Amino acid sequence: VLEWSDLDMAASQVHINRSLGSTGEITLPKNGQKRSVVLPPQAKEALLAMPRRVDSPYVFTVPCGRRFSKTSHYYYWRLLRTQAGRAGMDFYELRHFCATHLLELGVSHADVAVQLGHTDGGALVMSTYGHPSDEAARVRVLEAYRRNPAWRLKAAGE
Numbered sequence: 001v002l003e004w005s006d007l008d009m010a011a012s013q014v015h016i017n018r019s020l021g022s023t024g025e026i027t028l029p030k031n032g033q034k035r036s037v038v039l040p041p042q043a044k045e046a047l048l049a050m051p052r053r054v055d056s057p058y059v060f061t062v063p064c065g066r067r068f069s070k071t072s073h074y075y076y077w078r079l080l081r082t083q084a085g086r087a088g089m090d091f092y093e094l095r096h097f098c099a100t101h102l103l104e105l106g107v108s109h110a111d112v113a114v115q116l117g118h119t120d121g122g123a124l125v126m127s128t129y130g131h132p133s134d135e136a137a138r139v140r141v142l143e144a145y146r147r148n149p150a151w152r153l154k155a156a157g158e
Contacts, residue, residue: 001026001067002059004052012039016117024070030117037115099129104136 006015013036021027029035039047047059058067068076073091081089095116102112109122118124 003057004059005057007039007047007059008036009039009044009048012041012044013037014039020068020070020073022070031119033117033119035114035117037117096129099125103129104133106140 001018001020002014006017007013008015015034015036016029017034019027019029050059053061053065056065056067058065060068062068062072077091081087099112099116102115103109103125107115109125111122112125112129113120113122116125
């Protein structure tokens, strides 16, 4: 249940203050804790380009201006995933993509956990999402060596 006031465009952050419960009620977010997450640049651009209804505080609304319900969310998600050629894709898969993508970019497990709202220091991220590709891992390791060249070791007796 995202409201425009939850977005801090200057800081590129989204303040997660509430959630839509399984029966449609407004609840506290994951783990019962409010938090802030990074708003990716592409998402920020899309939100800035979206028309904003003056008669509603909600970012995502149905045509009459009311907030999304579970039913309307499912309806629009079904349209989007069908349009994308991923008719069987579950909405939750976006979360898995985000975690894996951040890991592929070299973000630490602990930092990915913060973005996902986990409070375990990254343990769940490591066990569930921590499967970056071997090739991406080699590229990151090589880049780390390029950024931080090793000191030349002196041979014995030098």
